[in-house]
Structures are given as C-alpha cells and as structure tokens.
Amino acid sequence: MPHNITQTHRKKSVIAKLRSVVPKRRLSIEEALRIAELQANHLLAFGNVDAEPVPEQIISELPNIRVEYVTTPLAGTCFWDGHEWVVQINQKDTWVRQRFVLAHEYKHILDYGYTDWLYPSAPCTHELDHSEYAADYFAGCLLVPRVALKRAFAQGIQRPQQLAQHFGVSERTIETRLHQVGLIDPTPRCMDHRRMHARARHLSVGEHS
Numbered sequence: 001m002p003h004n005i006t007q008t009h010r011k012k013s014v015i016a017k018l019r020s021v022v023p024k025r026r027l028s029i030e031e032a033l034r035i036a037e038l039q040a041n042h043l044l045a046f047g048n049v050d051a052e053p054v055p056e057q058i059i060s061e062l063p064n065i066r067v068e069y070v071t072t073p074l075a076g077t078c079f080w081d082g083h084e085w086v087v088q089i090n091q092k093d094t095w096v097r098q099r100f101v102l103a104h105e106y107k108h109i110l111d112y113g114y115t116d117w118l119y120p121s122a123p124c125t126h127e128l129d130h131s132e133y134a135a136d137y138f139a140g141c142l143l144v145p146r147v148a149l150k151r152a153f154a155q156g157i158q159r160p161q162q163l164a165q166h167f168g169v170s171e172r173t174i175e176t177r178l179h180q181v182g183l184i185d186p187t188p189r190c191m192d193h194r195r196m197h198a199r200a201r202h203l204s205v206g207e208h209s
C-alpha cells in the first residue's frame with residue numbers, strides 16, 4: 001500500500017482512537033483530566049511529535065478538520081458543518097493564543113457525545129465548568145507535554161519566559177503546567193482552582209445526588 005494511503009488511513013481513525021480511551025462510565029473530574037492527558041499523549045504519538053514547539057498542524061492537518069481564521073468576538077469555536085468539523089479561530093489573536101485555542105476546541109470535538117460520562121456533574125451551580133477546564137488541561141498537555149517540560153527544566157530552561165518561548169505558549173500556560181507537573185508549588189490562581197474543585201465535589205455530593 002502506498003505510504004500516503006497508509007498515512008491517510010492512520011490519520012482518519014485518530015478521533016475514533018482518541019475517543020476509545022474514554023471508559024463507558026461516569027468519571028470523576030480527576031479521571032477526566034487523566035483521560036485528557038492520555039488523549040494528548042496519544043495524539044503526539046500518532047503525529048510522531050517529540051520536539052518543541054509542538055506544531056499546531058498535528059490537529060489542523062487531520063482529515064475531517066477545517067481550521068478557519070475569522071473575525072469573531074470569541075477566541076474560538078467549533079461545529080460540525082455536515083461534512084467535517086470546523087474550528088474557527090479569532091484571526092486577531094496572537095499565534096500563541098490561536099494554537100492554544102485550537103487545541104482547546106479540538107478537545108471539545110473529542111468530547112462530543114461523551115460529556116455525560118466525562119463530566120457527569122455538569123451542569124452544576126458551581127463556578128467551574130468541567131468541560132472547559134478539561135479542554136484547557138488537554139491543550140496544556142498537548143502543547144507542553146509532561147515529559148518534554150521535565151526534560152527542558154532539567155536542561156536548565158526554567159524561567160517561565162524561556163519555557164513559554166520554547167514551547168510556543170503563554171507564560172500563564174507554563175506556570176499552570178509547572179504546577180500540574182509538580183515542578184513548582186501552586187500559585188494563588190491554582191489554589192483557587194483547588195478550592196473550586198473542593199467546592200465542586202461538595203456540591204455534587206450535597207446538592208446533586
């Protein structure tokens with residue numbers, strides 16, 4: 001079989017393969033985040049990507065995905081147009097922002113049809129939208145892979161500004177990933193997330209059971 005057909009065949013099944021790692025049961029948010037990281041790592045493996053910055057083409061060149069850069073008040077959105085998935089990105093945003101938003105929107109595409117299992121407590125009255133949090137988490141895991149971040153850190157690239165440039169993401173994304181990977185202590189913003197998670201768990205038990 002010619003190489004390009006093999007490639008196409010392999011790429012065509014990427015969404016199905018990434019969705020297949022979601023267990024068919026209701027998951028906690030911690031489990032949903034582990035699934036998000038697993039999907040990001042699988043996508044990196046499918047794309048044969050092991051260098052930084054992770055190219056956004058790992059998503060934009062998949063079959064059945066069309067990326068449009070448009071004038072919009074939103075950072076990004078995605079929808080099925082009857083033939084393929086369309087991701088619209090704000091053309092006025094920076095490259096760093098656009099590629100994060102593309103990864104975020106792609107997670108929404110992966111989650112389509114699976115949200116009842118992944119985020120069973122939503123919609124809730126608490127402030128944290130689990131599907132949005134998981135989409136951000138996925139984007140962070142894809143663009144700043146855990147192994148690559150630890151490798152760069154060990155090689156002496158440690159300042160958030162340096163790491164942001166190395167990975168092609170914002171300093172805020174780097175700070176979040178450094179905390180998630182355990183290379184720095186939680187920032188006040190991360191502590192806010194922890195409090196919200198604690199509150200989310202409390203609400204899901206106390207108000208939605």
Ligand SMILES: [Zn+2]
Nearest residue numbers: 104108132135
């Ligand atoms: Zn979103």
